[in-house]
Amino acid sequence: MEGGNYWTVQKFKEDYSCTIDDLHNCHRQASAWLAGEILSPKLVVSDRSLKPNEIMDDKQVTKTLRVKGLVEQNIFGLPDLSYQLLHAYCHELKRANHGIVTTIKKDADKKFEYLFIAFNASLVGFQTAISLAICIDATHLKGRFGGVIFIAACEDANNQVFPLAYGWGDAECEDSWTWFLKELKKAIGCPTNCIIISDRSPAIKVAMTKEYPEIPDDLCGFHMNMNLKNKFKSHVLYNLFHDSFKGTSTNRVLGKDLQRIIGLQEVTHYKYIIHSRQLQSSASSSSQYLL
Template sequence: MKEYKWEVGTMYVDRNAFKECVTSYAVHSGRGIWFSKCDSHRCKAVCKEGCKWFAYCHKMKREDSWQLTSCYKKHTCSKATKIGIMSSQWLSKAFMKKICENPKIKLRSLIKKAHSKWNVDLTMTKAARVKQQALDEINGTYGEQYRRIHDYAAELLRSNPGSTVQIQVERPPEFELETPPPGTDLRPQFQRIYICLEACKRSFMTPYGGQLLTAIGWDPNDQILPIAYAVVEAETKDSWRWFLLNLCDDLGVDKIRWCTFMSDQQKVTLNLNLCN
């Protein structure tokens, strides 16, 4: 984005797309750009006083798209460490992945990251606002996923006939009232889900027995999730080695080297040289 080429005739989906492009360019190039005009039909970005750089975008007739109609590409100013148009909303998108991986990240870490990556100054107040906006967006995404949990259950039953999926929700006490108080949120909240796949049921109902080996992960959000499982003839050194070698192939040996394994104290998992 630092070397972004401004070309007359470039099309943008809407005004916000143009503004976001200008903001990204300003942050990455370290220029004190601001919007001198911005309404429903035109948007002009200029650099600080004394610099001739500008970019003028106009809304197309009978369309929602916008087009860059004129610009001056060269800067005659020095770089800035305070970018006025670098909004907390833009920063929250830029830091979204980092905050998603570590929701407990410290504000000073965000400030240092902004300074090392873009050489811009970020206050504690703005860093807090950026983090909160990113967390709100992340949690909103999670909420949307929970709203589709019945779709997930239906897809499991469709693709795995004979399986069992039970969803239990929690409703507020006012739900039982014939006329609940106005403004009461009566939407159900997810409480628990039970899943038993038909193929897994059949495998444990055979007369041949077997053991279940599982690999469970623990992510940065302190959430536990299944990674892989296998049904084997018995829990032996050979079966564990076979299972873990397959896990290495899937996750990659380089990543496995940095993993910490916690077992249920089964001695067969000790001294397994997985790298050979």
């Protein structure tokens, strides 16, 4: 404006006239830190995870991954600090949930190793109204420090998954499974007529022998069916075995279905199934939970 320190835009053209030839190797670009600061508020509002391809628009993948990491760091903090808050987290859980069971185990260097959590509502429900068939499994984490999440679950009267307990560990090995089952035994004891269903990995076998030698460790029908499919490459056997367990409630019915497998002239299949943890003896009490 005339006589002043202000000016106004009279005309604006949206056409971009600069070409890529004007750029050079030292051309200044937005850093991953700046992009992370800009995208953090959007992620908080949308309440969802951020994928690299949602950020990337003719940008390097490495920078995109750095941006993603910085966005998550700005929102959730450093993973190292999260582990330092575990004791405070468990304290708040106990303060808000009466009767909850929480246990943290550290290694020789006083660093986090295992965590076990079981809510009181789950423990009471298991003792009063939940079927005594416990399914245990673990899944791997993809964070900076890796590790696994352990889970123990049952089935309620509505045929819905009923979480019983869960925990964290460094790896799915004999020591971690033994510790998890030991804490689970402290929380629920050793109920009579109880069975534990798993994929029967070598680590679980050893842990069950140490902590629950008196409870049958049965093989999950889904895992067994996949093992049959991978071992014998037979879709006919896969479908036949699946149908034999769908709705099976007695040894007599299961025996007839296994005889049909023998009718395929595949005695090896029959021996493999029978060898898998005395399948017939467990079918009468747990077949409805195996698939």
